[in-house]
Amino acid sequence: MTDTTTPTTAVTTTVADDNVSVEGVPTGLFIGGRWRSASGGATFPVRDPSTGEVLAEVADATPEDGIAALDAAVAAQESWAATPPRQRSDLLRAAFDLVREHAEDLAALMTLEMGKPLAEARGEVTYGGEFLRWFSEEAVRIGGDYRTNPEGTGRAIVLKRPVGPVYAITPWNFPLAMATRKIGPALAAGCTVVVKPAELTPLTTLFLVELFRRAGLPDGVLNVVPSLDAKGLSEPIIADRRLRKLTFTGSTPVGSALLKQAADNVLKTSMELGGNAPLLVFDDADLDTAVTAAMLAKFRNVGEACTAANRFFVQEGIADAFTAALTAKVDEFRIGRGSEEGTTMGPLIDDRAVDKAARLVDDAVSRGARLVTGGQRVDRPGTYYAPTVLDDVQPGSDILTTEIFGPVVSITRFATEEEGIRLANDTEFGLIAYAYTSDFARGQRLAERLETGMLGLNTGVVSNAAFPFGGVKSSGLGREGSHEGIEEYLESVYVLTPDPFAA
Numbered sequence: 001m002t003d004t005t006t007p008t009t010a011v012t013t014t015v016a017d018d019n020v021s022v023e024g025v026p027t028g029l030f031i032g033g034r035w036r037s038a039s040g041g042a043t044f045p046v047r048d049p050s051t052g053e054v055l056a057e058v059a060d061a062t063p064e065d066g067i068a069a070l071d072a073a074v075a076a077q078e079s080w081a082a083t084p085p086r087q088r089s090d091l092l093r094a095a096f097d098l099v100r101e102h103a104e105d106l107a108a109l110m111t112l113e114m115g116k117p118l119a120e121a122r123g124e125v126t127y128g129g130e131f132l133r134w135f136s137e138e139a140v141r142i143g144g145d146y147r148t149n150p151e152g153t154g155r156a157i158v159l160k161r162p163v164g165p166v167y168a169i170t171p172w173n174f175p176l177a178m179a180t181r182k183i184g185p186a187l188a189a190g191c192t193v194v195v196k197p198a199e200l201t202p203l204t205t206l207f208l209v210e211l212f213r214r215a216g217l218p219d220g221v222l223n224v225v226p227s228l229d230a231k232g233l234s235e236p237i238i239a240d241r242r243l244r245k246l247t248f249t250g251s252t253p254v255g256s257a258l259l260k261q262a263a264d265n266v267l268k269t270s271m272e273l274g275g276n277a278p279l280l281v282f283d284d285a286d287l288d289t290a291v292t293a294a295m296l297a298k299f300r301n302v303g304e305a306c307t308a309a310n311r312f313f314v315q316e317g318i319a320d321a322f323t324a325a326l327t328a329k330v331d332e333f334r335i336g337r338g339s340e341e342g343t344t345m346g347p348l349i350d351d352r353a354v355d356k357a358a359r360l361v362d363d364a365v366s367r368g369a370r371l372v373t374g375g376q377r378v379d380r381p382g383t384y385y386a387p388t389v390l391d392d393v394q395p396g397s398d399i400l401t402t403e404i405f406g407p408v409v410s411i412t413r414f415a416t417e418e419e420g421i422r423l424a425n426d427t428e429f430g431l432i433a434y435a436y437t438s439d440f441a442r443g444q445r446l447a448e449r450l451e452t453g454m455l456g457l458n459t460g461v462v463s464n465a466a467f468p469f470g471g472v473k474s475s476g477l478g479r480e481g482s483h484e485g486i487e488e489y490l491e492s493v494y495v496l497t498p499d500p501f502a503a
Contacts, residue, residue: 022105022112026206028059029226032072033219035210039064044228046203049115049347050337050382058202061225066194066233067240069223073165073192074242076220081162081190083218085140088188092136094215099129099180102211106176106204111338113201114175115346115382116301118338128177130465131481135184138486142189149496157495162190163268164244166489167237169230169258170205171249172198172349173304173405179205181469181480182247182270183212183222189489191245195224196233200349202226234258241265245489248272249306252429252474270478270488272306272470274403275431278424279309280446282417283317285436289458290318291325296460297434299333299387302346303407304353306475307432307454307463310404312411313423319413323391326409327372330387333407335378347382348406357385357406360399364410368394374408401427417442425451431471434460453479 027043028035036059043057061069080088099106107121116124145158168182179195186193197205209224227233237243238261245268248258252274262269279297281290297309314322338346348354354377361375374388387407393399399410414420424433433452437443443457453471456462463469468479478488 022108022207024207024210025056025109025203026210027056027203028206029061029065029069030206030209030213030222030224031065031069032075032223033213033217038062039068044199044226046113046201048112048382049349050339052381052383055112056203058206058226060229061227061233063229063232063236066196066225066227066237069194069225070165070167070237070240070243072220072223073194076218077162077165077192080187080192080218080221083190085142088190089136089139091212091215091217092132092139092184092187095212095217096129096132096136098211098215099125099132099176099208102207103129106207108339109204109207110175110201111346113203114172115338115349117343117346120301121338124174124177127463127465128174128180131177131180131184134465134481135188135486138185138483139188141483142486142490148499152499153502154499155497157497159493159495160490161493163489163491164191165242166191166193166245166247167234167243168193168195169234169246169248169250170195170197172200173301173306175201175204176208178249179208181465181485182249183208185480185486186245186247186489187221189486191489192221193223194237195222196230197224197226199226199228199230235261238262238267239264244268246270247478247488255476268488268491270480271476272478272480273431273474273476274429275306275308275471275475276310276401276403276427276429277308277432277434278427278450279312279434280420280424280436281312281314281318281322282420282435282437282439282442283315284438285318285458286438287318287321287325290322290436291329293434293436293456293458293460294326295329297456298409299330299345299407300461302348304349304405306403308404309434309460310410311400311423311427312409313414313420314411315420316413316415319411323372323389323411327389330389330409331373333387335380335384335386337382345387345407347384349383351383353406354383354385357388357404357408360402360404360406361388361390361408364390364393364397364399367397368392369397369410403429417445421446421449425449428474429471430473431475432456432462
């Protein structure tokens with residue numbers, strides 16, 4: 001296996017007639033503090049979904065490389081756990097500062113490999129960076145407990161310690177934020193990490209890890225192993241008894257399979273899985289607020305988000321006006337390459353995503369839904385699907401039970417609050433819900449009755465590093481962000497001592 005200086009590729013995109021060049025993006029594996037090639041020398045291409053062109057060839061990690069990364073993490077675990085919290089905090093803060101310094105590089109890189117409009121990519125840099133800043137602050141606030149036992153015969157101490165080496169598997173749709181949301185709390189808690197980024201968008205994570213290296217990252221504390229063979233790479237890592245934590249963001253079927261593997265060694269797990277978010281609009285909602293917020297809830301990241309509104313339920317009295325106003329906004333989207341000036345809707349990630357959107361729309365229409373706008377592939381290079389609105393979607397349509405992950409609105413009408421809640425809860429998922437109403441008491445009822453881990457009430461975006469992100473039912477286990485996020489990487493140790501005042 002060859003050690004090298006940082007392998008790089010220069011990728012270039014054009015924004016507002018200016019060439020934006022992103023330099024120094026690694027394409028290798030990062031193991032034990034060094035960039036290196038894969039043990040077999042293999043690479044795989046990373047493509048721009050807006051053109052299909054190859055951006056870079058990235059090292060394709062083998063299972064042996066994965067174990068080497070775990071070896072490095074295990075070797076560094078004891079010293080990193082013993083590192084003073086202030087030093088761990090300072091490293092995360094330095095990485096945050098470098099993310100801000102390279103914000104334009106990161107944004108351009110995400111636009112290139114994922115396709116989202118540059119403005120949205122810039123928003124992700126801000127959001128993703130906040131996890132580094134937030135957990136740099138949480139690193140020095142890890143608590144514990146000290147009190148007299150109920151019997152009065154002793155003193156109880158509860159201390160927190162890092163759970164141990166972590167394996168983090170991240171998705172392609174938010175390549176920066178999903179990495180920082182796991183790396184931040186893990187490092188803050190004193191855990192070392194092996195990251196497996198999505199094969200569709202590894203460059204952002206590789207560049208992030210390079211920024212950590214520049215920030216002074218100790219050898220072995222953070223390792224990254226991109227690979228085309230996610231299962232082959234992951235199985236031996238998860239089966240290794242030295243690993244103590246598995247965190248994954250992705251689909252529910254894959255998460256379920258990983259949980260089964262994790263059960264053998266009783267790993268601590270965090271799972272942020274699929275969503276099928278309902279969006280409820282009641283007759284008393286402010287129409288402009290509801291439409292504006294619904295656009296954010298549905299179309300942010302081209303609809304490729306687990307938090308994207310999937311099923312729109314609109315009360316009959318406002319349904320016609322809401323559908324018309326929303327359609328007018330949808331028709332204003334400017335489709336194009338994310339790096340092009342004025343683009344507001346980029347491509348989907350690949351051909352499979354386009355095929356899925358088309359299949360769901362065709363099925364809904366065949367069952368009686370009314371196609372209001374869109375409903376077709378866009379005739380241009382790349383993987384584009386037109387922003388689409390479907391009205392009167394009928395029960396039994398696949399689009400009501402399948403996470404769309406695309407720019408398609410599915411509207412079903414309802415009569416009463418009770419019916420709306422029943423429809424919203426009629427899913428195995430429970431990540432997030434959205435609701436629009438001017439009735440404060442109704443809002444309280446929805447918060448208590450909707451089966452969801454998060455609720456956007458009269459707003460279309462809820463994600464924030466300071467608050468717990470996660471779902472119920474098949475949408476996952478655990479929480480990311482907030483003070484709860486660092487607890488996912490800690491374990492409690494209870495110590496009892498005799499009463500120091502006893503005779």
